[in-house]
Amino acid sequence: MALLLVRDDREYLLERGERLETDLGILEVPEDAAAGEVVTTHLDEGFTVRELRGPDCFNHFERTGAPMMPRDVGLIMGHTGVSESDTVLDAGTGTGVLAAYMGRAGADVITYEQDAEFADVARENMELAGVDEQVDVRTGDVTENLDVGPVDVLTLDTEDAATVVEHAADLLTPGGCLAVYSPFVEQAREVARTARGVGLEGVETLETIQREMDFDDRGSRPSTAGVGHTGFLTFARRE
Ligand SMILES: C[S@@+](CC[C@H](N)C(=O)[O-])C[C@H]1O[C@@H](n2cnc3c(N)ncnc32)[C@H](O)[C@@H]1O
Structure with missing residues (x-):
């Protein structure tokens, strides 16, 4: 299952291990990422991990x-x-x-x-x-x-x-x-x-x-x- 990486009004749906270039730096989702954890970009900007739900x-x-x-x-x-x-x-x-x-x-x-x-x-x-x-x-x-x-x-x-x-x-x-x-x-x-x-x-x-x-x-x-x-x-x- 993919995960949501959330910060303010930004939300990215990404797979574990996936890498995304954002305006806040490169975001790489760890294989063992878990809900509630904060993942930081290479510019040290944090995104909170969320499990995907129906909406x-x-x-x-x-x-x-x-x-x-x-x-x-x-x-x-x-x-x-x-x-x-x-x-x-x-x-x-x-x-x-x-x-x-x-x-x-x-x-x-x-x-x-x-x-x-x-x-x-x-x-x-x-x-x-x-x-x-x-x-x-x-x-x-x-x-x-x-x-x-x-x-x-x-x-x-x-x-x-x-x-x-x-x-x-x-x-x-x-x-x-x-x-x-x-x-x-x-x-x-x-x-x-x-x-x-x-x-x-x-x-x-x-x-x-x-x-x-x-x-x-x-x-x-x-x-x-x-x-x-x-x-x-x-x-x-x-x-
Ligand atoms: C409005 S969409 C369905 C949206 C879907 N309920 C959802 O929640 O995302 C209608 C779809 O039905 C497909 N479709 C139409 N008639 C069909 C049929 N007889 N058999 C299978 N698919 C059909 C169309 O190609 C279209 O992709």
């Missing part, structure tokens, strides 16, 4: 497209309860943020990415996050690889999610959970319709709305900046 995956993974934001990951983790000993089928991998969070929670994740270059980047991201044993990134179109399973959790973040949802009753173990991220309401509606059509239970579509609070000398109010809409999340369960 660091979102901030530091190499991106191949729009990664899922922690607020939506949180809703998926909360509604599916994904945890140790669960098996998960996920698609598309993309940057791999959701897959890495689920791997960090101890689940065994098979994740499909149809773009071979994106899949290579995602594999490197899983190594950085130390979850390459938990998360198996497979190159391919998930709709052509539905012979996996049954799985405890099925997570989809693809335009053609409804095609996979048609098979969800066969893909999921009894009581298993489905979570689909759809940027547009038309896709979410189609996913919900399909989930009901194949007999899944508790079908619901939600949107996370998150407002950051600004506290300054003049007063406190919700921030006027920030990301508004991200996507719609459709959840359902097999009987």
Whole structure:
């Protein structure tokens, strides 16, 4: 697993033994670096070592497209309860943020990415996050690889999610959970319709709305900046 080297508002994600030239000097991460230790550059400038956690995956993974934001990951983790000993089928991998969070929670994740270059980047991201044993990134179109399973959790973040949802009753173990991220309401509606059509239970579509609070000398109010809409999340369960 890579480590974070932190100082003020600088953060570098580096492997043990890696060397980085910074404006504060050359930073070399000792092989035995541990969280809390201070590593100094050759100009004697200190950086604190931190172990990587879920939000660091979102901030530091190499991106191949729009990664899922922690607020939506949180809703998926909360509604599916994904945890140790669960098996998960996920698609598309993309940057791999959701897959890495689920791997960090101890689940065994098979994740499909149809773009071979994106899949290579995602594999490197899983190594950085130390979850390459938990998360198996497979190159391919998930709709052509539905012979996996049954799985405890099925997570989809693809335009053609409804095609996979048609098979969800066969893909999921009894009581298993489905979570689909759809940027547009038309896709979410189609996913919900399909989930009901194949007999899944508790079908619901939600949107996370998150407002950051600004506290300054003049007063406190919700921030006027920030990301508004991200996507719609459709959840359902097999009987
Ligand atoms: C928005 S990204 C996924 C982001 C990801 N959930 C994350 O947390 O980083 C969507 C990805 O799905 C891939 N994709 C789309 N349709 C697919 C399919 N049928 N099978 C596999 N991958 C697919 C795209 O190539 C793209 O990389």
